[in-house]
Amino acid sequence: MPVDNSAERTQEIRPVKYAKAETGFAWLRLIGASMVVVEHSFPLVDPQRLTILPASWDLSPGYFALMGFFAMSGFQITDSWARDASWWRYAAKRVLRIWPPLLVVVMFTAFVIGPLVTVLDASEYWTDTATWGYVVHNAALYPLQHLLPGVFAENPYPWSANGSLWTLPMETTGYALVLVAGLTGLLGRARAGLFALLAGIVVLDGFLGATYTFQGRGGSLLSVPVGAMVAFGVAFVIGMVMHRYHGTIPLSRAAAYAGVAVYLVVNFVPVLQPCARIVLPFAAGYGAIVWAHHWPRRLARYDKWVYGSYGMYIWAMPVQQLIVFAGVRNSYLLMALALPLAYACGLLSWQLVEIPTQRLRVYLRPQPKSPRNVRPRDSVSGRGAHRRERTGV
Template sequence: MTVVLRQGQRRYREYADPNIGFGWLRLIGATTVVVDHSWPILDPSRLTIFPASWDASPGYVALMAFFAMSGYQISQSWASDPSWWRFSAKRVLRIFPPVLVVVAALVFVIGPLFTTLSAGEYWSDKQTWRYFVGTSLLFLLQHELPGVFVDNPYPWSVNGSLWTLPMEVIGYVLVLAVGLLLLLGLGRWFVFPVLAALLVADSRIQATMGYHGDVGSLIEVPLGSTVAFMVPFAMGMVVFAFRDRIPLNPWVALGLLGLWIAVHQTPLDRYVLAVMATYGAIVWAHHWPRRLEMDGRWIFGSYGMYIWGFPVQQLIIIAGVDDPWVLAALAVPAAYLCGVASWVFVEVPTQRLRRHLKKPLRGGPPAAAAPPGRAEPEVRRAGTPPAGPPRSRS
């Protein structure tokens, strides 16, 4: 008993709250995405900062890790309060308000200032309002605003990072569906058939960082890429469901990283990458150094950093920057400040609305709500394949 107590005390002293670890990892990932975008947004013939022969993207690896973390954390949110309507309300309050703000800023501020059209042409163009409504709804996502950024090297999207957010919502629906089935009496082993089905579909579609696959789209959401990203998401669900049986060992995480490097550019790559990104992200979140704990406002802005990063880069390019290293050096701090502002002025206030989603009293008082700095800072989504949606080979 004494040994166990000492181990627990040592862990308490050495490691931060996992929410802090997840927050740091998401912030690092969002930074990686902004840096990785700095090359293709200036030279669309490139997909990433890495040479084409490497067939790899740090932004894509980060994306796999982000979906894995979401699978774990959203499952945790459901387990803490398995109510379909409160779960759905929390997800809406988490993902939509920051998107509405950035979309409104693009349409009503940045668009009029930087469009090549006259004011009358811009406001009377149906695409202006199609962008505002469709992108706000996510599943009718649009990429172009009339005349905006059309003289930049990457004119096809004013905010290419948003394309993964509908997939994040699909992940929420997956957690809800599985959670409801578990409430009906299915055991937690049910998550394995879900993961197996996604792996089979992913094996057939073979979507990659620059290719959606040839299976079409659900409205504006590419199905092939959705399946590819739901694999690590479901793996995160599995790790949470069996958290009492799956040890979180940093040495195993490092071994998986080495294995992925070894099998990269082989058919095993896509499977080992998903496992490595999932296990590694969850392990490091739980082993984050306690000395790096700090006020949540400085580390929980990754979602805002992600959704603001791309338009910030487009604006810096308009200012005359044409070197990717300079672009990255300027865009990272600017996007980070946007993320902090989004967290403080948009996300924390809207998450406080959760206090109105009261649990019914059942033999005792409801559990205390987490403070804003600790409240499920999942993002969604952060991390995309470089410079917006990859163009289909077909």
Template sequence: MVAGGEPLPRRSHSGYADRNLGFAWLRLVAAFIVITNHSAGLAMYKGASLVPPSWQFAPGHLALMVVFAMSGYQISGSWQRDPSWWRFCARRLLRILPPVLALVVITVFVIGPIYTTWSLGDYWTDKQTWRYLVGTFLVLLLQHDLPGVFADNPYPYSVNGSIWTLPMELVGYGIVLVVGLLLALRIPRLVVLLPLTVGMFVLDTLIEAQGGDVGSLISSLPTGPLVGYMVPFVLGMVLYSFRETIPLRRLPALALFVAWLLLRTSPVEQFLLPIMATYCAVVVAHHWPKRLERTGPWVMGSYGTYLWGFPVQQMIVSAGVRDPWVLVACGVVAAYVCGVLSWRLVEVPTARLRKYLRKPRAKPAAPTAAMSPEDEVSPAAAQTSASRSSG
């Protein structure tokens, strides 16, 4: 649930809000949908759902498709704004890791001792406690179990099931980096992005034909979901790269959404869903109502909301809640509060460290070579945009 924003071009009219606000809203709504999607399985039994099976629809899956599409779009903007590989990596890690560190420390040192069924001595001396602390913070070595924690809940299999998507986000960053370096060699965009996009669709189709179960690259990266979510991520990159030629219109977005609703039980849905999710998300963000501009400070906590939703729900279930709709109501509110606190106490302070990663000022041009104001983005503008980014 992370992404970088970018300074926006001036619009010819003032009918819409900053698109980063639209992205922030969409991310927050997606986090709420994921929390809702988890509620039945956490409150009742593994595999339970609030959506009737006849619908053949997983709201959480669609929400994550939208999130990865937005990440592909926004992270591409982050690279273009400053195509330095080491500053790009530093900014991405500075964005994704501090909230995870806060989450893991509180989970291991506060939540764990309170909710474990083991004795504290056994809890602190078990290797899994420390594997969870280190491995989860490193993201690519995710751990899901803490000794005895939530063992009596209907879903004792994971302390925080939401964080399984974080390694995929890191893979997406790597794709943006590799593509950016190739484009820096003056390889045409189409030559780089077309084979990448087609290749992702083909690979996703092959994996789907095998039932989606093709193992994991490493323990934290199940190959099937990884490829599935990288499809909208790459499509988001394509939309950003060709943003000057691909029109972002509401009518085509609506048509794609209706087409997906009508065809979602057909084989075409596998291709239509990521395309619809990507295009609709970017279009909606670009057409976000201007009257909602003042909501900015209250919708920036989507990343923290997503990270904290699962353990917060597990704690509520541990208190005796077994009605999934009650869990939805309580979990959404509690996770949102945690998300806002994460944004204000962790993410904003660590974002200030980006000032040490500013793009070096360009050397003064020769007197005969004038520079237009559009040739560079000021550090202040970049920092302002980064603070607007929600995830």
């Protein structure tokens, strides 16, 4: 899951009547994380059923949400580079955003949940190298390790203690792509090259053919399915393009809804259906960015309750597996129980882990300009500097 929801300031390219863009992004991420919880409630009870919708529809709301996540990340992470084009500060910010919450959930799963639910006895569990490998591998992200010894072994879906983590290596690959693009000028004067990058990745995606039911051709690299990574990469690059051309590409709600309508029509018309997977990242990616910039201003007062989407996303599956372990075998009951519990975990992660670690960014601020380059107003009164600090510019 696309995951940088740290309320960084994005380009303000919407009328005043709408909420700030980061508020819209935060709400959409929370809605998307909830959609993923809903989707996972079905295969965790019946592995043959992958989505809440009938299989004949060939639609997955959760997969649509993931495409939106990646597009939003592409937009917001590109904005982070645009505001501070320092490779080491950029990398440090990404580390502070991704890893602290990840380390907490990985260690809690291995050291608290695991011993409670494993079918192995305590000595076997703690001496098994896979127990410690789960923490090391998932903390490194490459390669991921989905299994803990004997954990959830008798659940209907025994193949992963936390399958949601599978998108995080793809997310960090997107971060590396932004870094390379920034260092090579693709996010600056050579931004037209982003269209060549997008065209290339779309062609590669067409060859690999990943969908929500098929991880695509191309095998895997360090446990990451190459086809799926490329498919989500299309949405990520769309976000990059939309940021760099924010003054040129219109953010039209009508176009966003039309994109979703086109995707649905293409998906349900048999002769056009092969094109649906190509339309999907454009419909989901463009739509997510447009809706974020047109979020109702009246909802901004509640934004402190919606920044826990990353924690919700990475905690939801262990929570769901525990509920199934307790005996729940109805997908809708699992959904009803898991949504509020996962949301609570997300809020706790935001308050206890993410906010404290985000405060460390104060040490990553760019060095102030030399006196000869500072306007008199800034050097005398400090008002300009204060404004930059307050808005996060």
